Amino acid sequence: MKKTLLTLALIAAPAAVMADTLESLKSQGFARIAIANEPPFTAVAADGSVSGAAPDVAREVFKRLGVPEVVASISEYGAMIPGLQARRHDAITAGLFMKPERCQAVAYSEPVLCDAEAFLLPKGNPKGFTSYADIAADPTATIGAPGGGTEEKLALEAGVPRDRVIVVPDGQSGLKMLQDGRLDVYSLPVLSISDLMTKAADPNLEMLAPVVGAPVYCDGAAFRKEDAALRDAFDVELAKMKESGEFAAIVEPYGFSAAAAMSTSRAELCGE
């Protein structure tokens, strides 16, 4: 049944009328965004309210574009781009870092949130891991990472075999698996790991940041390729907010550096 629905959605997607997306968002009064649940990038409180730096920025920009609300749905990182293409979301605002192959698939806005990669490790880093290559070199080491996330790809690119890269469904599970000894390392961006550390308050854990050899990545709001006009409108408002300092006022309380996002550009990060 699920497969049928999926197939139907795929068939329906290209046939849908390519009207002006911004106009239709304005008239329906909300935009659908894909988020993860990975504080501080994206967070869903127990009462269901959505916060986190990425949705907060998106909410403000959409408001300025005349779309008063955003409706968020939680998705796996790997499912976000297919979901966007299948028109289940209008934008991805989830800390989905810009990488050249993702830039091929979607239209990114200018950078929003920047962060380096980190490892969550048992206290004292008993196996001495400092990079993804170290994990590849130890034949017994296992690393946890979100499915379809940047960390999973970095680990695989560094040569860690598939069966040692454990796909962890969410931060809490990853933390638990590390505490239980099922993982040697759990990798997420620096701010996500430090958020987990604060929540766990477990003296037997420590953070290694940044991971050696892993660059600083930035995310942007991601749109369908054919919605480049919407993306351009988003960029205009985003640039105004960056200039006025309102952008910094939103992201800095979460720990993100506004200056880092402003010092780079989509062209640079996408390798265009």
Add this chain to the structure above:
Amino acid sequence: MDWDWNFVAEITPALLQGLKLTLLITVLSALVAAVLGLVFAIARRSENRLIARPVSFFVEFIRGTPLLVQLYFIFYVLPGAGILLPPLVAGVIGMGLHYATYTAEVYRAGIENVARGQWEAARATNLTTRQTWVHVIIPQAVPPMIPALANYLIALFKETPLLSAITVLEMMNQAKLVANSSYRYIEPMTLVGVFFLAISLISVVILRWLEQRFGRLAK
């Protein structure tokens, strides 16, 4: 919506890898379910209430809670009590236990279907309880159960994707990984469906044969 055969060729090895694990889990879980189910069924019939009552409660409890919740419990909660199982073992125990409670009911129906006269005859010929079960009751009770048991085997096989929730890299999880890096769902998900269908159809043929072969003995 364009089908790409090159992509199919590229992802098939990964999916077959997952299929192997799916089959392994199915076989192991089915064994657990078959043996444990019989134990449950016999224990529930025990004249000793201290055995029958707790087992009945346990069976009803497992049958009345979702498999996914049980898997989370075994995988994420039990380590807190010092029981740390590898994902595959946790999955086999979870699925085997869950389906054992279903097969227990099938066994119960089969056992209750054996004519009362058989029990009486066993007692009259001075067989022990063990001999009665092994030589009289079970050989007559099992053959009519084969279709119902086979049904649960196929259901179990089709529920293995639930194990992706506890990080087992079975076929569905492999397909999701493939989709995660290619941003395409159509080929991986179609192939998963095709593989499941193919294996189900083959098992139906084998099970039909089993039914004919052993079902006849009962008559």
